[in-house]
Amino acid sequence: MTVLAFDIFGTVLDTSEIIQEFRTKQLEYTWLLTLMGKYMDFEEITKRALMHVLKSRHEEHRFEEELRKWRNLKAYKDAIYLKDISKLVDIYALSNGSVNEVREHLNRNGLLSYFKGIFSAESVKEYKPSPKVYKYFMSSIKDEDAYLVSSNPFDVIGAKNAGMKAIYVNRRNLIVDPLDYEPDVTVRDFEELYKWISNKKG
Incomplete structure (x- = not known):
C-alpha cells in the first residue's frame, strides 16, 4: 500500500x-x-x-x-486535494516542526482530519535532511512503498539519501540540483499528485 x-x-x-x-x-x-x-x-x-x-x-x-x-500560515489552494488523496492512500506529516505546532497549523487550515499521524524531527533530535528523520518515519510505518512529498529540493535529496522514495512538488518551477539523487516523481501541484496516485491505484 x-x-x-x-x-x-x-x-x-x-x-x-x-x-x-x-x-x-x-x-x-x-x-x-x-x-x-x-x-x-x-x-x-x-x-x-x-x-x-x-x-x-x-x-x-x-x-x-x-x-x-x-x-498563521495559509495552506496552498491546491491543499483541497488532500481530502481526495487521503481517500486513496494513507497520508502523514513529516516535518521539522514540533507535533503540536504542525497539528495547530493543519487544524487552523481545516486539513488535520486528512492526516493519519504527525511525525516530527523532535523525536530524533535532528533536523532534515538528516537520515535519522526519514528512517524514523520508515521504521514507524513499516511500508516499503513510502514516499516523501516535498517542494523543498534539500528535503527530496535527504529522503532519497536515506533510502526513501520521493515526490518533488515543483511549485516554483525550479531546476533541482539533486546531487545524484533524482526524485522518483515530479508534479507541479497537489492536483497533479492526485492524478498520479489515481493512475497508480488504478
Missing part, C-alpha cells in the same frame, strides 16, 4: 508571505545545530532566526507581527 509523508512548511503551507531571509536563516540554524550534534526546539529556532533578521534590519519592533504571520 502506498503511503505519503508530506513536508509541511513550503509544501502544504505557503511561506511566500514571510520574510524570505528569515526562512533561510531558520533552515540554516536547523542544519548548523544538526551538524554540531546539538538540538534546539523548532519554535525557539524560529524566534531566534526571526529576531536575528529583524535586528540586522533595525526592525525589532516588528517581531510580534512577523511571528504572527508565521503562526
Whole structure:
C-alpha cells in the first residue's frame, strides 16, 4: 500500500508571505545545530532566526507581527486535494516542526482530519535532511512503498539519501540540483499528485 509523508512548511503551507531571509536563516540554524550534534526546539529556532533578521534590519519592533504571520500560515489552494488523496492512500506529516505546532497549523487550515499521524524531527533530535528523520518515519510505518512529498529540493535529496522514495512538488518551477539523487516523481501541484496516485491505484 502506498503511503505519503508530506513536508509541511513550503509544501502544504505557503511561506511566500514571510520574510524570505528569515526562512533561510531558520533552515540554516536547523542544519548548523544538526551538524554540531546539538538540538534546539523548532519554535525557539524560529524566534531566534526571526529576531536575528529583524535586528540586522533595525526592525525589532516588528517581531510580534512577523511571528504572527508565521503562526498563521495559509495552506496552498491546491491543499483541497488532500481530502481526495487521503481517500486513496494513507497520508502523514513529516516535518521539522514540533507535533503540536504542525497539528495547530493543519487544524487552523481545516486539513488535520486528512492526516493519519504527525511525525516530527523532535523525536530524533535532528533536523532534515538528516537520515535519522526519514528512517524514523520508515521504521514507524513499516511500508516499503513510502514516499516523501516535498517542494523543498534539500528535503527530496535527504529522503532519497536515506533510502526513501520521493515526490518533488515543483511549485516554483525550479531546476533541482539533486546531487545524484533524482526524485522518483515530479508534479507541479497537489492536483497533479492526485492524478498520479489515481493512475497508480488504478
